[in-house]
Amino acid sequence: MPQLILSANSGSSSLKITVFEIESDTSNTDGVKAIAVSSTSNLSSSKPTFSLKFFAPPASDTSDASDASKDKDEKATPKDEKEEVPDINDHKSAFEHFLDRLKKNGLDVGRISHVCHRIVHGGRYQKPTEISEDAMHRIEALSSLAPLHNGPALSLSEACFALLPESQSITYFDSVFHISIPQHISSYAIDQKTAYEKGLKRYGFHGSSYSFINRKVAEFSGKVWSFLQRDDLNMLTMEKSYDTTMGLTPLDGLPGATRSGGVDPSLIFHYTSSAGRLDQTATKDLHVPEAPEHILNSNSGWKSITGTTNFGTITSKRHSSPPHALAWNIFVDRVIGYIGNYYVKLGGRPDALVFADVIGEKSADLRAEVVKKVECIGFEVDERNESAGLGVVEWIGKNVIVCQTDEQLEMAHQCAVSLQHW
Ligand SMILES: Nc1ncnc2c1ncn2[C@@H]1O[C@H](COP(=O)(O)OP(=O)(O)O)[C@@H](O)[C@H]1O
Numbered sequence: 001m002p003q004l005i006l007s008a009n010s011g012s013s014s015l016k017i018t019v020f021e022i023e024s025d026t027s028n029t030d031g032v033k034a035i036a037v038s039s040t041s042n043l044s045s046s047k048p049t050f051s052l053k054f055f056a057p058p059a060s061d062t063s064d065a066s067d068a069s070k071d072k073d074e075k076a077t078p079k080d081e082k083e084e085v086p087d088i089n090d091h092k093s094a095f096e097h098f099l100d101r102l103k104k105n106g107l108d109v110g111r112i113s114h115v116c117h118r119i120v121h122g123g124r125y126q127k128p129t130e131i132s133e134d135a136m137h138r139i140e141a142l143s144s145l146a147p148l149h150n151g152p153a154l155s156l157s158e159a160c161f162a163l164l165p166e167s168q169s170i171t172y173f174d175s176v177f178h179i180s181i182p183q184h185i186s187s188y189a190i191d192q193k194t195a196y197e198k199g200l201k202r203y204g205f206h207g208s209s210y211s212f213i214n215r216k217v218a219e220f221s222g223k224v225w226s227f228l229q230r231d232d233l234n235m236l237t238m239e240k241s242y243d244t245t246m247g248l249t250p251l252d253g254l255p256g257a258t259r260s261g262g263v264d265p266s267l268i269f270h271y272t273s274s275a276g277r278l279d280q281t282a283t284k285d286l287h288v289p290e291a292p293e294h295i296l297n298s299n300s301g302w303k304s305i306t307g308t309t310n311f312g313t314i315t316s317k318r319h320s321s322p323p324h325a326l327a328w329n330i331f332v333d334r335v336i337g338y339i340g341n342y343y344v345k346l347g348g349r350p351d352a353l354v355f356a357d358v359i360g361e362k363s364a365d366l367r368a369e370v371v372k373k374v375e376c377i378g379f380e381v382d383e384r385n386e387s388a389g390l391g392v393v394e395w396i397g398k399n400v401i402v403c404q405t406d407e408q409l410e411m412a413h414q415c416a417v418s419l420q421h422w
């Protein structure tokens with residue numbers, strides 16, 4: 001029976017996991033085939049929703065004792081699920097729930113040979129690595145640079161050691177994709193000795209997503225693509241990352257559900273009335289730098305302006321509610337600002353503007369508004385293409401593409417390609 005690869009994507013508000021079978025059919029360029037996909041969304045709210053969908057019955061010889069009394073037919077036909085699960089309160093409990101549901105549906109988790117973990121911040125790591133105790137400590141030390149991501153992802157690795165002891169855990173760092181960014185773009189204009197010693201530079205994230213988009217758009221068109229967008233923006237030249245909107249941490253760049261996006265760095269000292277007069281004692285009392293970092297990461301963004309973290313709600317209420325209109329307009333303004341910036345850096349010759357990830361894929365309204373505002377530099381959406389059924393990569397107008405990105409698939413693909421290495 002083929003081995004299974006589990007790919008876990010710990011996002012800031014979600015946990016997405018796909019189960020892949022290693023593919024023997026060499027015409028499949030991914031090298032793996034999805035057999036089940038699960039998503040736990042709204043993890044930052046009190047009502048996480050869990051879903052599980054099987055693409056193929058999990059051929060299995062499970063001997064899970066707790067399932068022994070179950071009706072054979074019930075095990076043989078896995079049921080798709082979608083439900084609110086109040087017991088899930090973090091990424092780790094979402095993972096445990098997922099494994100439990102896999103077993104209940106008759107999948108033999110002993111077949112899982114590799115688990116791919118998306119780790120957002122890899123610091124100085126230059127390639128994927130097997131999770132050892134040493135690696136866990138190094139990744140843990142980077143947690144303050146990706147407070148919504150690294151810690152939750154590590155809790156999954158720990159759960160794997162306990163619950164899937166026969167499997168090998170491998171980390172895929174978001175930041176690795178961006179090591180090609182030229183030094184003058186990844187550097188901040190600060191003392192360079194301190195910058196080097198403390199690793200203070202722009203890292204960039206969502207690397208597996210960009211890697212997938214890059215691969216699929218090239219497969220689709222046979223061309224090298226050079227202009228990308230998702231819930232952060234990235235610019236590619238010659239298939240490599242050249243610039244990106246996130247920085248030392250994922251806070252920089254576009255605003256998000258609870259994140260402010262880029263602000264004047266001095267804003268943190270002026271956010272509270274007393275913070276503008278900081279001296280040593282006031283700094284201690286305010287727990288600087290933790291307090292502002294928490295405010296900007298967890299209590300800002302759309303949630304702070306509108307009360308919702310859902311961009312779909314902002315979209316639908318933007319014509320009737322001033323706060324929603326403000327959140328929408330800020331977002332559109334920052335997006336087109338980055339597009340203009342990258343357009344110039346590409347010498348006015350981008351191959352395409354690619355919309356991807358949840359907002360880029362699902363929000364036709366956002367695509368229409370953004371593209372209308374950048375029509376002056378040669379982009380256009382064709383309404384007829386917008387209403388057509390979307391494949392993984394589709395043209396939706398002049399120089400505009402939508403790509404259904406899949407970070408889990410990209411990690412599993414890279415794992416399958418280098419299996420002999422692991
Ligand atoms: N129909 C939709 N239209 C626009 N945005 C959406 C829609 N559905 C979900 N979203 C946005 O996608 C975000 C979730 O993105 P996702 O990649 O699943 O999670 P994470 O925040 O963990 O990266 C939510 O914050 C929500 O604002």
Ligand SMILES: CC(=O)OP(=O)(O)O
Pocket residue numbers: 010011012013120149174205206231250
């Ligand atoms: C880096 C980052 O913000 O990731 P996500 O959008 O998945 O939370």
Ligand SMILES: [Mg+2]
Pocket residue numbers: 011012
């Ligand atoms: Mg995400």
